[in-house]
Amino acid sequence: DAGITQSPRHKVTETGTPVTLRCHQTENHRYMYWYRQDPGHGLRLIHYSYGVKDTDKGEVSDGYSVSRSKTEDFLLTLESATSSQTSVYFCAITDKLNTEAFFGQGTRLTVV
Amino acid sequence: QQQVKQSPQSLIVQKGGISIINCAYENTAFDYFPWYQQFPGKGPALLIAIRPDVSEKKEGRFTISFNKSAKQFSLHIMDSQPGDSATYFCAASMRGGADGLTFGKGTHLIIQP
Numbered sequence: 001d002a003g004i005t006q007s008p009r010h011k012v013t014e015t016g017t018p019v020t021l022r023c024h025q026t027e028n029h030r031y032m033y034w035y036r037q038d039p040g041h042g043l044r045l046i047h048y049s050y051g052v053k054d055t056d057k058g059e060v061s062d063g064y065s066v067s068r069s070k071t072e073d074f075l076l077t078l079e080s081a082t083s084s085q086t087s088v089y090f091c092a093i094t095d096k097l098n099t100e101a102f103f104g105q106g107t108r109l110t111v112v
Numbered sequence: 113q114q115q116v117k118q119s120p121q122s123l124i125v126q127k128g129g130i131s132i133i134n135c136a137y138e139n140t141a142f143d144y145f146p147w148y149q150q151f152p153g154k155g156p157a158l159l160i161a162i163r164p165d166v167s168e169k170k171e172g173r174f175t176i177s178f179n180k181s182a183k184q185f186s187l188h189i190m191d192s193q194p195g196d197s198a199t200y201f202c203a204a205s206m207r208g209g210a211d212g213l214t215f216g217k218g219t220h221l222i223i224q225p
Contacts, residue, residue, distance in 0.1 A: 033212050042118075042201055042215040043156070050210060058212055090155050094209060100146075101213060103155030 003027045004104040006091050012110045019078040021107050023091030025071075031094045032074040033058075033101070034066065036087040043090065049074055081111040115139050116204050118216025126224050131189040133219045135202035138183065142204040146213070147176065147187050150199045159200070160187070192223045 003026035013019050023032060031050055035043040035058075045058030047066040055066050063085060065077045078085055091104040117136045125131045137145075146161035162169045162176040162185065169176045175188040189196055199220050203213040 031210065035212075035215075040217060042217040043213075044215070045212040048212045056211070059214075092155075096208075099209070100158040100161075101209065103148075103157065105153075105155055 004091060004093060004102060006089075006104040006107050008107060009105065010108045012112060013081050015082060015111055016080050019081050019109065021076045021089055021109070023074045023076070023104060025074075025093050027093060027095070027102075028071060029093040029095040029102075030071075032068065033092040033094075034064075034074065034076045035090045035092060036060065037090060037106070038087050046076065046089075081109075083111050085109065086111045115214045116202060116216045118202050118219060120219060121217070122220040122222075124222045124224060125192045127192060127194060129192050129223075131187075131192045131196065131221055131223070133187045133200055133202070133221070134184065135186065135216050136182075136184045137204050139204070139206065139214075140183070141206040142214075143207075144205045144209055145176070145178065145185050146203050146205075147174075148201045148203060148215075150201065150218075156201060189221075192221075194223045194225050197221060197223045
């Protein structure tokens, strides 16, 4: 999987608790992305990063924040988890523009 | 506003047949159009991609047809095999993908033996 590790792979959390998902890459790729996948919606972009400390919002960024303090790590934080954030979260990386984006194995998050 | 519309939602094809999945986009600023294949429990993986300066791209049994004036593109899988059974997503991006991909909602393809 192109040197991408997502952790944890599965998590169950309670409504209102903070949650942080981690994406770690060993490819030294510049661009990193967080998507969520929900039945009937495909994949939707949450946040992305184009370098250390450089991040921007995607289509469905409300309720999420991100940080990238090192090239290899991109963290996604749900400040106060809600049931609507139950989803499968995928991290993706790419190096050059107009080239393949490599996806991680995903994190299945359930908010109860 | 859905920027990339994909159809059909599900598709059943007999082994050896042709599978066709269609996508339409709205934003003329899109400049990269990839197709991703996803198996259960896995992340999506790039299958084939095209840029709007060509009308067709073929890689093995997989072909993308691109119609810029109609703002449509499609994936054709020739000689479909049971191993092709998966979910397929079309996507589009602008600025070379720096801002991420906009995906269609996916097509669940089943190839019957």
